[in-house]
Amino acid sequence: MRKAMQICALFLLAVLAACDQRRPAAGSGRKTIVATYSVLGSVAKELAGDEFEVRTLIPNGMDIHEWEPSARDIEALTRADLIVENGLELEGGLGKALDQARKAGVRFFTASDHVTVRVVGVGEGIPTGDPDQAPGARDPHLWTDPLAMKAVAGALAGDIRKHFGKDLSARNEELGKGLDALDAEIRQKVERLPVGRRKLVTGHESLGYFAQRYGFTLVGAVIPGLSTEGAGSAATMAHLKKLIREKDVKVIFTEVGTSPRTVEALARETQVRAVPLATHTLPGDGSYRSFERELAATILKELQ
Structure with a gap:
């Protein structure tokens, strides 16, 4: 029923968009930028907020991979002057709505077109047969690297x-300049953490860019893939338990979209700590730099 209603909404809004695609936001003479998720929207707003009406579509703290839009959200997309998306199929639940906006003639900026895309390496993570976990699969989680976000801002x-x-x-x-300083600050703090402790087990494979930038090892994930839409099997869980013990991992970082019950059971069975990590959620001040600083601080504190 929900899918049928979304299809009807898309059809109706396509008709409306054909008649009136570019009405500005009420009470604003500025053009409108719609960013798909909060972290990307934060950078877009800092860059263009004085000149554009910048809004974020996916509510802060929601699962980017699975969130689906309402009719009002679809309308916001079709009436935008510019949509800033991540790309690489990150916004899975938004796929149809984004396609509709493209057909309506809305201009798009795709962040992943302007960075060096990280790919899954040989021997990384847990073999599952899932294409997005195979060596060479393209990782969409670019926002955990501040220099990648610097490249995105410059291109935007x-x-x-x-x-x-x-x-x-x-x-x-x-x-x-602020992002360069942030990178230097994080790098300096990471250097105090022995290399042997830089081991990451996460809710899903979300920290690849952070790990690549700052010299961490990706041991595995509770959901062994690049999105939260999958689920770990008994075999992948057994493999992950074995890796946690062999690699002497001390912490499992759990995220939005990961089952707390599954993480708690895994932590109990392997005798490690389970720690929440905000990989997709902006802090109270809405700042990307605060987000990245808090992300790094949590990781470093728990791995000491």
Whole structure:
């Protein structure tokens, strides 16, 4: 029933969009940017917030992989002047709505087109037969690397200047300097943690860019894949337990979209700690830098 209602909503909004695609937000003379999720929206707002009406579609703290839009959300997409998406199939539940917006002629900026995309390495994680866990699968979780986000911001500034005539170079330079400083700060703190303790077990395979940037090893994940839409089998759980013991892992980081009951059972059976980690959720101030700083601080504190 829910799927049928969404299809009807998409059809209706396609008709409305054909008649009136570009009405500005009520009470605002500015053009509208819609970012798909909160962390990406935070960077877009810091870069372009004075010149555009910037809103985020997926509510902060919700599972990016599985969240599905309402009719009002679909309308916001079809009326946007620019949609800023992650790409690499991260926003799985938004797929049909994003396709509808493309057909309506909305301009898109895809963040993953402007970074060096990390791929799953040989021997990484837990073999499952799932294509998104096979060596060479492209990882969408680019926002855990501040220098990747710097590249995204720079490309977005260029895109906005080209298509909307707004010069955001000063704001982009300031944002870039802040992200360089953030990277240096995290790197300095990571260097105090012995290499042998830099081992990550997470809810799903979400920290690949962070691990690659700062020299951590990805041991495995409760949901062995690049999204939360799958589930671990008895065989993959047994394999993960074995890896946790062999690699002397001390902590399992649990995330939005991971079953707390499964994590608690795994932690109990392997005698390690289960610690919540905000890999997809902005902190109270809505700042990307605060998000990344808190992410790193939690990881480093628990692995000491």
